[in-house]
Amino acid sequence: MSRVLHYAAHPGLSTSRINKAMVQQARAVSGITTLDLYEEYPRYDIDIEDEQQRLLEHDVIVLQFPLFWYSCPALVKEWLDLSWEHGFAYGHNGDKLAGKRLMLAITTGSPQDAYRPQGYQHHEIRQFLLPFEQTAHLCQMRFVTPYVLHGALHADPLAHAQGFARLLEALRDDRLDLDRAQELTILTHDTLPIVEV
Amino acid sequence: MSDFLLLAFLFLVAGVAAVPIASRLGLGSVLGYLIAGIILSPMLAVLNVDVVSIQHFAEFGVVMMLFLVGLELEPKMLWAMRNRLLGLGGLQVGGTTALIAGVVWWFGADWRIALACGLILAMSSTAIVLQTLNEKGLMKGDGGQASFSVLLFQDIAVIPILALVPLLAMPGAHHGGGDEGHGASLSLVAGLSGWQTTLVTAGAIALVIAGGMFLTRPVFRYIAQARLREIFVATALMFVVGIALLMTLVGLSPALGTFLAGVVLANSEYRHELESDIDPFRGLLLGLFFMTVGAAIDFGLLFGDFAVIIGMTVGVMLAKALVLLIAARVFGLRGSEKFLFGLGLAQAGEFGFVLTSFAVANAVLPDDLAPRIMLVITLSMMLTPALFILYDRVIRPRYDREEPRDADEITEPGIAIVAGHGRFGGVVNRMLLAAGYETTVLDYSAAHLDMLRSFGVRGFYGDATRPDLLHAAGIDEAKLLIIAIDDKDQATELAHYVHHNHPHIHIIARARDRRHVYQLFAAGCRDIIRETFDSSVRAGRSAYEALGMHPFEAERLARAFVKEDRHALYELAQLWDPAVPDHINEPYRLKARELMTDADLRARGGAFRERSARGWVPPTEQDQAESSARDEAPEGP
Numbered sequence: 099m100s101r102v103l104h105y106a107a108h109p110g111l112s113t114s115r116i117n118k119a120m121v122q123q124a125r126a127v128s129g130i131t132t133l134d135l136y137e138e139y140p141r142y143d144i145d146i147e148d149e150q151q152r153l154l155e156h157d158v159i160v161l162q163f164p165l166f167w168y169s170c171p172a173l174v175k176e177w178l179d180l181s182w183e184h185g186f187a188y189g190h191n192g193d194k195l196a197g198k199r200l201m202l203a204i205t206t207g208s209p210q211d212a213y214r215p216q217g218y219q220h221h222e223i224r225q226f227l228l229p230f231e232q233t234a235h236l237c238q239m240r241f242v243t244p245y246v247l248h249g250a251l252h253a254d255p256l257a258h259a260q261g262f263a264r265l266l267e268a269l270r271d272d273r274l275d276l277d278r279a280q281e282l283t284i285l286t287h288d289t290l291p292i293v294e295v
Numbered sequence: 296m297s298d299f300l301l302l303a304f305l306f307l308v309a310g311v312a313a314v315p316i317a318s319r320l321g322l323g324s325v326l327g328y329l330i331a332g333i334i335l336s337p338m339l340a341v342l343n344v345d346v347v348s349i350q351h352f353a354e355f356g357v358v359m360m361l362f363l364v365g366l367e368l369e370p371k372m373l374w375a376m377r378n379r380l381l382g383l384g385g386l387q388v389g390g391t392t393a394l395i396a397g398v399v400w401w402f403g404a405d406w407r408i409a410l411a412c413g414l415i416l417a418m419s420s421t422a423i424v425l426q427t428l429n430e431k432g433l434m435k436g437d438g439g440q441a442s443f444s445v446l447l448f449q450d451i452a453v454i455p456i457l458a459l460v461p462l463l464a465m466p467g468a469h470h471g472g473g474d475e476g477h478g479a480s481l482s483l484v485a486g487l488s489g490w491q492t493t494l495v496t497a498g499a500i501a502l503v504i505a506g507g508m509f510l511t512r513p514v515f516r517y518i519a520q521a522r523l524r525e526i527f528v529a530t531a532l533m534f535v536v537g538i539a540l541l542m543t544l545v546g547l548s549p550a551l552g553t554f555l556a557g558v559v560l561a562n563s564e565y566r567h568e569l570e571s572d573i574d575p576f577r578g579l580l581l582g583l584f585f586m587t588v589g590a591a592i593d594f595g596l597l598f599g600d601f602a603v604i605i606g607m608t609v610g611v612m613l614a615k616a617l618v619l620l621i622a623a624r625v626f627g628l629r630g631s632e633k634f635l636f637g638l639g640l641a642q643a644g645e646f647g648f649v650l651t652s653f654a655v656a657n658a659v660l661p662d663d664l665a666p667r668i669m670l671v672i673t674l675s676m677m678l679t680p681a682l683f684i685l686y687d688r689v690i691r692p693r694y695d696r697e698e699p700r701d702a703d704e705i706t707e708p709g710i711a712i713v714a715g716h717g718r719f720g721g722v723v724n725r726m727l728l729a730a731g732y733e734t735t736v737l738d739y740s741a742a743h744l745d746m747l748r749s750f751g752v753r754g755f756y757g758d759a760t761r762p763d764l765l766h767a768a769g770i771d772e773a774k775l776l777i778i779a780i781d782d783k784d785q786a787t788e789l790a791h792y793v794h795h796n797h798p799h800i801h802i803i804a805r806a807r808d809r810r811h812v813y814q815l816f817a818a819g820c821r822d823i824i825r826e827t828f829d830s831s832v833r834a835g836r837s838a839y840e841a842l843g844m845h846p847f848e849a850e851r852l853a854r855a856f857v858k859e860d861r862h863a864l865y866e867l868a869q870l871w872d873p874a875v876p877d878h879i880n881e882p883y884r885l886k887a888r889e890l891m892t893d894a895d896l897r898a899r900g901g902a903f904r905e906r907s908a909r910g911w912v913p914p915t916e917q918d919q920a921e922s923s924a925r926d927e928a929p930e931g932p
């Protein structure tokens with residue numbers, strides 16, 4: 099069993115299709131902590147103390163957000179900037195997150211084809227996510243292959259959201275095969291390497 | 296004097312003793328009163344009390360009840376009800392009269408007597424039915440609305456029936472004088488010709504409507520400005536009594552007149568205040584009325600002729616229920632609502648008493664039949680609570696099971712009540728309205744309300760700390776209460792009352808100062824907003840900026856200050872005790888000293904600076920040197 103901390107961060111949930119559905123499905127998963135970051139900090143005044151405590155109390159941190167300008171929405175960045183402090187997450191004595199897992203669950207507006215060297219985004223999606231990957235490595239965490247939905251404006255929310263719930267359950271029960279996941283560039287609802295028991 | 300006191304005391308004791316027991320047993324207050332009346336009747340007989348004349352007096356409760364019902368019914372809604380009112384009502388009165396008259400005739404009575412019986416027994420009891428429907432919260436449902444339509448139709452129908460009854464007089468019978476004291480001895484229409492009567496009557500109705508529309512508002516505003524509560528109550532009573540009097544003078548039903556006045560006032564800002572002022576009178580008078588019904592049972596007659604009387608009662612109720620169920624079918628009432636309608640109106644009612652004595656006075660009914668009819672009416676009223684219980688326990692559960700959840704899912708839109716619409720409450724209300732939420736505003740300033748109403752805000756006049764007014768404003772369905780009244784103690788009291796009696800409601804309270812925060816906290820409120828705190832903090836932040844601090848630094852410092860201050864306030868609020876003066880409350884004093892002394896403030900200023908200094912801090916050179924020496928993660932991001 100792992101203690102899963104799931105943060106959803108979408109500043110416009112009322113107009114969201116995919117992320118909203120994901121939040122709904124995640125809330126139904128028992129035994130994990132699931133939080134809406136924009137609900138926690140509507141005025142951006144992140145409580146460093148509280149956040150570090152939460153990080154300490156969990157083994158897997160899942161950050162769910164829509165891709166905004168090849169990165170995360172601003173509050174996620176603010177949250178990282180503030181709570182992943184020197185001496186806590188990295189640097190001298192900064193080993194509090196060591197051994198934990200960091201996983202992203204993102205949605206992109208552009209279709210999968212766009213995220214190719216020949217596509218109009220010119221780069222693979224993982225290249226845009228490198229800052230997160232390196233953040234995890236610097237903090238001695240394991241970066242788990244992200245759970246991605248491309249073409250989010252037209253995709254079916256339910257399949258992706260239900261897949262997300264299965265993913266969270268697998269993380270909770272240590273049934274996600276991290277090594278097999280590592281061989282893939284992204285995980286989707288129909289390629290989840292979940293070990294059935 | 297002592298007679299009066301004794302009588303009043305007897306009725307009060309009987310009511311106070313019987314009604315709570317009946318309610319607790321789930322029998323409803325009406326049955327409680329009826330039983331209290333029966334228990335009283337031997338005593339009243341010994342004291343030689345004229346129960347019937349008390350009953351006429353108490354019937355005024357019905358008039359008040361219809362006024363209150365009218366207040367709840369905006370003209371639009373009444374208009375929307377018109378088909379049912381005429382259709383259902385007409386079918387019920389016509390059908391029941393025909394059926395009962397037919398049966399009586401078949402038993403060999405003269406057709407005139409039969410018709411009179413039919414008309415008398417077609418009436419139902421507005422008092423019992425409305426009281427019970429309200430008590431059980433069934434008034435808003437389909438069955439409740441249909442029942443109300445029929446009762447209203449009967450109210451109107453009484454007028455032509457009173458005109459018709461004298462025509463049914465047995466040929467050769469002598470004309471008994473008067474109508475036994477009820478109805479007016481004064482009349483505006485006596486001796487007028489047909490069209491003159493019509494003109495005067497129409498004029499009276501127009502007067503009530505026009506008065507309600509144009510006269511009441513300035514009068515109430517004038518009275519409200521005097522801020523004398525009892526005068527407001529007196530004014531409300533004056534209106535109701537005045538209208539009733541006018542209606543009686545032109546030979547209309549006073550209940551109908553006050554009902555109309557109520558409808559006219561349904562849109563007024565004084566509606567809730569009127570409701571809570573009149574309601575206690577209505578309750579007491581109706582209680583008295585039900586007791587007199589119980590007390591008037593003639594047990595000698597009942598036991599002398601037991602089988603026949605009971606047979607007649609059951610027969611009447613069956614006939615009425617049959618007609619009602621058919622009417623319900625015709626008008627598409629469904630499921631359990633159909634039975635609520637059918638069983639609820641199956642009794643005969645207080646109009647029956649009036650019509651019976653009128654018929655006797657006009658020599659329509661033979662003297663030996665009238666008391667029996669009176670007894671049948673009374674017994675059918677007595678049985679009504681039992682039918683409601685049958686509906687509640689047997690019929691409704693069955694239908695609820697058949698249509699699962701449906702009833703549950705209709706959630707009323709949660710409304711917010713804004714108590715006090717001054718500078719503070721006004722902004723909150725505007726924000727709520729702008730976001731599309733429904734609000735009800737309570738305020739004690741009539742002038743203020745006028746202005747609000749001109750902007751289309753739903754505002755009502757009244758003292759928000761009065762439970763009955765809160766009730767009338769819909770506190771039972773509300774989700775949120777904003778307390779923004781000026782008076783500190785009243786605000787606290789209101790928070791306390793609502794927190795304890797309506798725990799489901801979220802309360803947001805404005806605090807005038809720190810002490811008020813503690814008081815509200817002790818009253819159970821947890822969402823407390825200090826009225827000047829936010830603006831003061833903004834002024835402080837402006838001061839920082841004016842002194843050259845970087846705006847973002849100023850913002851961070853201000854936030855840290857707010858956080859510290861709220862934390863301190865919260866700690867103190869938990870120690871504060873309304874029952875103990877601050878200087879004796881040792882823990883509070885110590886904490887306050889710890890948090891509030893000047894020197895500490897400066898020191899704590901340091902603390903909040905420190906807190907605000909945290910965040911976006913890069914590692915120092917020394918940090919970096921140490922980590923590279925140990926060959927930990929070398930650089931940092």
Ligand SMILES: Cc1cc2nc3c(=O)[nH]c(=O)nc-3n(C[C@H](O)[C@H](O)[C@H](O)COP(=O)(O)O)c2cc1C
Pocket residue numbers: 108113114115116117118164165166167168169205206207208250251
């Ligand atoms: C400010 C903003 C920036 C965005 N930037 C990107 C982007 O860089 N790449 C991309 O593929 N989609 C981008 N999108 C599209 C969002 O990723 C897309 O709307 C979202 O994933 C849909 O998820 P939802 O249904 O939960 O809102 C952007 C959208 C917004 C509003």
